[in-house]
Amino acid sequence: xxxxxxxxxxxxxxxxxxxxxxxxxxxxxxxxxxxxxxxxxxxxxxxxxxxxxxxxxxxxxxxxxxxxxxxxxxxxxxxxxxxxxxxxxxxxxxxxxxxxxxxxxxxxxxxxxxxxxxxxxxxxxxxxxxxxxxxxxxxxxxxxxxxxxxxxxxxxxxxxxxxxxxxxxxxxxxxxxxxxxxxxxxxxxxxxxxxxxxxxxxxxxxxxxxxxxxxxxxxxxxxxxxxxxxxxxxxxxxxxxxxxxxxxxxxx
Numbered sequence: 101x102x103x104x105x106x107x108x109x110x111x112x113x114x115x116x117x118x119x120x121x122x123x124x125x126x127x128x129x130x131x132x133x134x135x136x137x138x139x140x141x142x143x144x145x146x147x148x149x150x151x152x153x154x155x156x157x158x159x160x161x162x163x164x165x166x167x168x169x170x171x172x173x174x175x176x177x178x179x180x181x182x183x184x185x186x187x188x189x190x191x192x193x194x195x196x197x198x199x200x201x202x203x204x205x206x207x208x209x210x211x212x213x214x215x216x217x218x219x220x221x222x223x224x225x226x227x228x229x230x231x232x233x234x235x236x237x238x239x240x241x242x243x244x245x246x247x248x249x250x251x252x253x254x255x256x257x258x259x260x261x262x263x264x265x266x267x268x269x270x271x272x273x274x275x276x277x278x279x280x281x282x283x284x285x286x287x288x289x290x291x292x293x294x295x296x297x298x299x300x301x302x303x304x305x306x307x308x309x310x311x312x313x314x315x316x317x318x319x320x321x322x323x324x325x326x327x328x329x330x331x332x333x334x335x336x337x338x339x340x341x342x343x344x345x346x347x348x349x350x351x352x
Contacts, residue, residue: 115154115155116153116154116212116297117157117210118154118155118157118213118215119159119173119206119208119210119211119215120156120215120217121203121206121216121217122159122160122161122217122219123198123199123216123217123218123219124160124163125164126163127165127190127191127193127221128190128192129189129193129221132278133221134188136281137282140286141183141184141285142182142183142184144285144288145176145179145183146181148292148293149177153297156175156296157175158174159172159206160183160184161202161205162184163194163195164190164226165193170183191226193220193222193224193225194224194225195220195223196230196231196234196262197228197229197230198227199218199230200234201229203238203239203242206242208247213247215308216249216251217252217253217288217292218251218252219276221255222255222256239269249272251307251308252270252274252307253273253274253276254273254275255276255277272307273307274310274324275324276321276323277321277322277323280322280323283321284321287321287323288309291307291309291311291313292308295311295312319333
């Protein structure tokens with residue numbers, strides 16, 4: 101189902117327009133967490149539809165060895181409650197093709213801010229149209245606009261290596277545990293809404309998850325950081341609000 105940008109919503113006048121882009125791995129190895137991940141997306145999108153301060157638009161792309169658009173520029177209130185019901189894990193991992201195509205589909209002038217999440221459980225192994233260098237160029241162009249926040253979530257060392265495709269991904273990489281995928285998605289949406297409602301329009305030095313969520317929440321969800329080479333556990337000594345130019349975190 102392909103969405104269409106809504107220019108006729110009288111309730112949206114004066115609201116910040118935020119484009120949410122999710123690039124989701126649906127390769128065969130995602131089978132063991134797929135149902136829980138989909139359930140968490142549905143619950144969180146249902147909650148985000150209630151947001152009154154921001155006008156959200158959703159683009160959701162799924163990839164294995166192919167690339168499919170589940171939604172493109174879809175006003176969030178019109179997104180179906182049974183989102184992702186027509187998809188199941190299969191195939192290989194054409195990660196570079198997916199990132200290149202997803203970011204190439206954006207019309208940035210329509211939005212005040214764009215928040216991107218790439219979620220995968222493995223490494224690139226099947227791209228045919230985009231190389232690492234080509235994806236680097238695309239990400240760099242987007243980040244230079246000053247309205248993009250990039251986030252990369254991986255679950256094993258192979259996926260960390262692909263985060264090195266660009267410093268903007270490497271610095272925003274967060275390692276998630278498959279056993280806690282539901283908690284991870286919850287934090288993704290929590291941080292998304294906080295960032296969208298902040299006065300900061302663009303780049304966060306780090307992920308929005310690490311910038312806006314408490315250390316205790318990240319530790320409970322089994323999340324860890326990526327230091328360029330290794331997985332590093334979040335700890336109680338990590339200070340919130342020091343990952344970049346973001347508003348102070350409420351309650352931090």
